[in-house]
Amino acid sequence: MLKPLFVAAALALLAGPAFAADLEANKKIVVDFYEKGLNQKDYDAAAKYFGPRYIQHNPGAANGPEGFKRMVGLLKEKFPASHNEIKRVIAEGDLVVLHVHSTRQPGERGRAIVDIFKVENGKIVEHWDAIQDVPEKAANDNTMF
Amino acid sequence: MLKPLFVAAALALLAGPAFAADLEANKKIVVDFYEKGLNQKDYDAAAKYFGPRYIQHNPGAANGPEGFKRMVGLLKEKFPASHNEIKRVIAEGDLVVLHVHSTRQPGERGRAIVDIFKVENGKIVEHWDAIQDVPEKAANDNTMF
Numbered sequence: 001m002l003k004p005l006f007v008a009a010a011l012a013l014l015a016g017p018a019f020a021a022d023l024e025a026n027k028k029i030v031v032d033f034y035e036k037g038l039n040q041k042d043y044d045a046a047a048k049y050f051g052p053r054y055i056q057h058n059p060g061a062a063n064g065p066e067g068f069k070r071m072v073g074l075l076k077e078k079f080p081a082s083h084n085e086i087k088r089v090i091a092e093g094d095l096v097v098l099h100v101h102s103t104r105q106p107g108e109r110g111r112a113i114v115d116i117f118k119v120e121n122g123k124i125v126e127h128w129d130a131i132q133d134v135p136e137k138a139a140n141d142n143t144m145f
Numbered sequence: 146m147l148k149p150l151f152v153a154a155a156l157a158l159l160a161g162p163a164f165a166a167d168l169e170a171n172k173k174i175v176v177d178f179y180e181k182g183l184n185q186k187d188y189d190a191a192a193k194y195f196g197p198r199y200i201q202h203n204p205g206a207a208n209g210p211e212g213f214k215r216m217v218g219l220l221k222e223k224f225p226a227s228h229n230e231i232k233r234v235i236a237e238g239d240l241v242v243l244h245v246h247s248t249r250q251p252g253e254r255g256r257a258i259v260d261i262f263k264v265e266n267g268k269i270v271e272h273w274d275a276i277q278d279v280p281e282k283a284a285n286d287n288t289m290f
Contacts, residue, residue, distance in 0.1 A: 023237065057290065059283035067284065090242055090261070092168070092235045097242050099261060099273060114259035114275045116235070116244060128244060128289065130259045130275040138204035139212065144273065145202065 023091040026119040030096040031089060033124055034115075038084045041076040043069050051123030058129050079104040084113070087145045094118050101134075101145055109134040112144040168236040171264040175241040176234060178269055179260075183229045186221040188214050196268030203274050224249040229258070232290045239263050246290055247276075254279040257289040 029049055037046030050065050061067035075082050082104045090097040096117045103110035111133050118126035134144050174194055182191030195210050206212035220227050227249045235242040241262045248255035256278050263271035279289050 055287055056285050057287045059280050059285070059289055061284055063285040063287060088240070088261070090235060090237045090240050092237050095233070095235050097235055097259075097261075099275075112273075112275045114242075114261070116233070116242075116259070128257075130244075130257045130277045130289075132275045132277060135204050139206055140201050140204070140208040142200055142202045142208060144204055144275075 025122070026094070026096050027089050027091050029119055029122060030098065030117045030124065031086060033117075034084065034086065034098060034100075037068065037072050038075065038082075041072055041080070043072040046072070049124045051120055051125040053125055055118075055126040057127060081106055094120060099145070102131075109136065170267070171239070171241050172234050172236050174264055174267060175243065175262045175269065176231060178262075179229065179231065179243060179245075182213065182217050183220065183227075186217055186225070188217040191217070194269045196265055196270040198270055200263075200271040202272060226251055239265060244290070246279075254281065 033046050033049040036042050047065055047069070054063070054065050054068065056063045056067050058067075061071055082102070083106070085101045085103075086098050087101055088097075088099040090099075096119060098113075098115040098117075100113040100115060101110055102113050111131050113129055113131045116128040117124050132144075138144075178191050178194040181187050192210055192214070199208070199210050199213065201208045201212050203212075206216055227247070228251070230246045230248075231243050232246055233244040235244075241264060243258075243260040243262075245258040245260060246255055247258050256276050258274055258276045261273040262269050277289075283289075
């Protein structure tokens with residue numbers, strides 16, 4: 001009765017982009033991009049991860065690296081103490097998801113963010129997100145994270 | 146030079162929860178739960194996927210299955226034509242992420258949602274999300290999806 005195990009193993013072997021080693025590499029790329037760009041606010045260090053395109057789905061940012069550059073510049077100028085704490089990282093295929101607690105000032109309630117990045121050949125090429133303010137009161141005691 | 150491939154394969158074999166077959170099963174559970182609960186608005190059909198606990202991090206919902214039940218009831222009563230369109234599904238380990246376009250009335254701009262579910266032994270035991278209104282105007286032409 002080990003058959004399903006071997007089928008699963010064969011599937012895992014065939015699923016090129018889902019290799020554990022690739023997923024870990026993709027996660028490392030996205031986490032480093034995020035840390036460098038949004039926490040260290042070092043655009044140039046983050047920008048080395050951009051691929052030949054950067055398709056932006058965040059409706060507040062212009063398409064391409066320029067939109068990200070402007071956001072990093074804004075954070076650096078207006079919210080130098082802002083911090084994005086990565087709570088969990090989830091990867092499959094060419095996608096990496098970050099669940100993040102973002103604050104503009106230390107101690108504020110901040111915002112819950114889920115970012116989705118697409119990674120191709122070790123480069124970040126696309127980004128989606130959903131951003132929600134952490135409310136003052138909640139219907140449960142579990143926090144948003 | 147096939148060594149890295151075999152290391153990756155060995156890792157994939159060892160990583161029990163990351164088996165492709167498990168991930169596909171977990172995705173199927175979460176997608177069916179979502180379709181039954183939020184689109185068909187059939188709480189009982191969705192509730193069969195609840196495990197011994199349901200830890201709710203959505204700040205608007207009470208902890209446990211009861212909070213979800215109330216939400217399904219509300220949708221059924223106030224927004225019977227509401228629809229949550231799943232745009233992408235991303236799974237790793239015991240987590241399944243859904244990227245969703247949610248509308249309460251057909252044709253409205255709606256909201257971008259990213260849901261994260263934890264699945265244990267084929268049952269849904271925890272949920273986080275971030276929800277953002279799709280704005281009327283965006284700084285890029287890529288949509289939020």
